Amino acid sequence: MGFRHYNQNQLVLFPHTFEDLISSEHPVRIVNDVLEKINISKLLSAYRKEGNPSYHPVMMLKVMVFAYMENIYSSRKIEKAMRENVLFMWLSNMNIADHNTIARFRSQKLQSAFKDIFTQVVLLLAEEGVITLKQVYTDGTKIEAQANRYTFVWGKSIQTNKEKMLQQLEELWTYAQSIASDEDTDPQPPEFKEISKEKIRQTVENINQKLSGKTTSDKGKTKAKAKLNYIKNNFEKNLEKYELQEEILKERGSYSKTDTDATFMRMKEDHMKNGQLKPAYNAQISTENQFILNYTLHQNPTDTTTLVSHLDNFKESYGQEVFSAIESLTADAGYGSEENYQLLEELKIEAFVKYNTFDKEQDEHYQNKHKTFSKEHLHYNREQDFYVCPMGQKMEKTHESTTKTKNGFIQKQSHYQAKNCSGCPLRSRCHQSKENRSIERNHNLERHKELARKRLKSEEGIQKRKKRCCDVEPVFAHLKHNHHFKRFILKSIKKVEIEFGLHALAHNLRKKVA
Structure with a gap:
């Protein structure tokens, strides 16, 4: 039998190079060529001049983006790929960064510069003619946060507990009044409408004076003193805790203790298949031809209130000239509010946006x-x-x-x-x-709904509605199901913005290759 020559110890006159091993049309070459054209001045500002020399930021950026294209998200796995994968070896020129360096680059170095890098790549795609930046399709999805699903804080629960504290103070005050001696000159009863540390101290002091007066001894008084001691030892601490929690909550209704920026949102599908609430972020994207033009992360679960800040971010990223070139925006009924219609009208962007009863109105019944x-x-x-x-x-x-x-x-x-x-x-x-x-x-609002109704029922509107389903929604399907991006691996909204941005940039480069 004949076999091809095989000898691991055989020396060769002209050793193989990476150029021989990587085809000319491989996606890694697209990543290399595109990111070589990027202005990294903002990224360079994240580095210090003193200290040991750092890995070159362009090299780290190429490795990071290509890793996300290959569904490699763990910093340890990226380090392993730099040691063992020929494609990563070629990108890094045989440099091997440890996983801590990779993690710091992703979460810290890219924080202030990545949106600018993403925008530059989108503008390069526009120069090539694959997108026009004129027809925008917007939608959102909820992505689970890297947080414990069962360590939650609810705004309504805080309010309920504060009301209970007020009620206990009022009940104890009423009891103290009932057992006080007739000779006791009662101070003015406090108003139990809003609780504060001063209110707790003042009420505890007044109740303590009444309970210490000359009254007949009974079991009720002993219990009242025990309650008073509990209030004195715990209420101020609890109130301080609630105030800190409310400061974190701000306008939200909940947050997770292990990622305080994450809000509990009802997901369409969860690990127990019962639609329970989970800590998550609301990711908003604008697309054209399935390329992501802009992305923003939000802490509120509803899409209605996200469009204003999403478009503000779009304008800030691209500048007034590019932003003013947008001709139309198409979105589903989740964005159909007076505020959004008015905003798009003032921006002179044609709104193909459904309102909440549009689909029902098409039903003859x-x-x-x-x-x-x-x-x-x-x-x-x-x-x-x-x-x-x-x-x-x-x-x-x-x-x-x-x-x-x-x-x-x-x-x-x-x-x-x-x-x-x-x-x-x-x-x-x-x-x-x-x-x-x-x-x-x-x-x-009725005026805006009438205009929206006419637009959506026109031939152009029908085409926009059809295209929306196959333009923006498949992007989420690719990210979540084809590339297994169903949960963030970083914490805090600033870091998850970078993580989502890396997924968005990787998606655009995959589309460019395809």
């Missing part, structure tokens, strides 16, 4: 059911500012009210009421109120 009696179908006289009920009665404006969103946007509501609904044969079908029927309308 829904239209027939709500055609006559719903407030959306009541006749409105714009000139004289009144509505007409199904029986032809005027519903005149009674007053106006305003509400403020979490982002500080002011919403204006107009209230209308019928004059006499008694004896109306349609009353039981028209409304269930014991009073005359009243409605409230946000005219600015």
